[in-house]
Structure formats: C-alpha cells, structure tokens
Amino acid sequence: MKLCTDTITVFNARVDPATGYDDYLPTVIVGVSWYMGVATSVNNNGLQAANACTIRIPLDADFGGKSYADPIEYAGAADPAGLFTLQPGDIVIKGSLESSSLRPAEIKRTHATFVTIKGVTDNRRAPNAPHWKVLAT
Numbered sequence: 001m002k003l004c005t006d007t008i009t010v011f012n013a014r015v016d017p018a019t020g021y022d023d024y025l026p027t028v029i030v031g032v033s034w035y036m037g038v039a040t041s042v043n044n045n046g047l048q049a050a051n052a053c054t055i056r057i058p059l060d061a062d063f064g065g066k067s068y069a070d071p072i073e074y075a076g077a078a079d080p081a082g083l084f085t086l087q088p089g090d091i092v093i094k095g096s097l098e099s100s101s102l103r104p105a106e107i108k109r110t111h112a113t114f115v116t117i118k119g120v121t122d123n124r125r126a127p128n129a130p131h132w133k134v135l136a137t
Contacts, residue, residue, distance in 0.1 A: 093111045
C-alpha cells in the first residue's frame with residue numbers, strides 16, 4: 001500500500017483478573033497511513049466540528065512479531081502477549097511507545113497525537129490492497 005510510512009502504537013485494554021482493572025497492552029505497528037482531518041455536521045445547534053482520524057493498516061505492515069486476533073478471540077486468549085486487536089475504545093498514538101505501565105490519562109497527558117478507536121473496517125479481502133481501516137476521534 002502506498003504512502004504507508006507512519007508508525008503507531010495501539011493500546012489494547014484487557015481486564016486483569018487478579019486486580020479487576022484494565023491493563024493496556026501496547027503493539028507498535030510500522031508501515032501505516034495516518035490521516036488527521038476535521039469532520040463536520042449540521043444539527044439543531046448549528047455547525048459542529050470534530051477532529052477525525054483515518055488509519056489504514058496494510059497486512060504487510062510490521063506488527064513486531066504479533067498476530068491479529070478479532071476482539072472476541074483476543075478477550076478469551078489465555079496469553080495475549082503475542083496478539084493484538086483493533087476494537088472501539090482502544091487508544092492509538094502516532095509514534096512508538098512500548099511501555100505497558102501507562103494508563104489512558106497518562107497516555108493522553110504525555111502524547112499530543114492520540115485518538116480513540118470508534119470503528120474498524122476489515123478490508124483484508126480487498127484484491128489490490130488488503131488492510132484494516134480504523135476510524136478514530
């Protein structure tokens with residue numbers, strides 16, 4: 001896929017059974033396309049605008065040795081260390097960050113370019129450029 005020169009880190013939330021709190025497991029992905037724009041709409045309150053991000057992740061991107069698992073498979077995995085997923089609510093930052101001890105508030109405070117996944121389109125069966133399309137705000 002052309003113009004896939006960016007690096008991102010996806011933080012997947014997973015409940016730690018011992019503590020009952022979410023752990024955020026990072027996956028650095030090299031070779032993606034990150035496009036930040038503005039989405040607008042008109043409603044009863046007038047013109048509304050919000051930042052919108054489209055991330056395209058080709059199948060041939062570098063996932064650091066991890067494999068993709070759909071959200072249900074990821075949630076049920078006994079050991080998610082070798083897996084990653086793309087699901088609404090997970091945090092993505094532009095750049096590489098491999099620390100697994102950060103909480104969402106810390107990520108947002110220390111990284112200006114972060115988004116929260118709102119939706120994912122699985123285009124892995126596309127004949128010319130198989131990829132995942134991630135929509136985030």
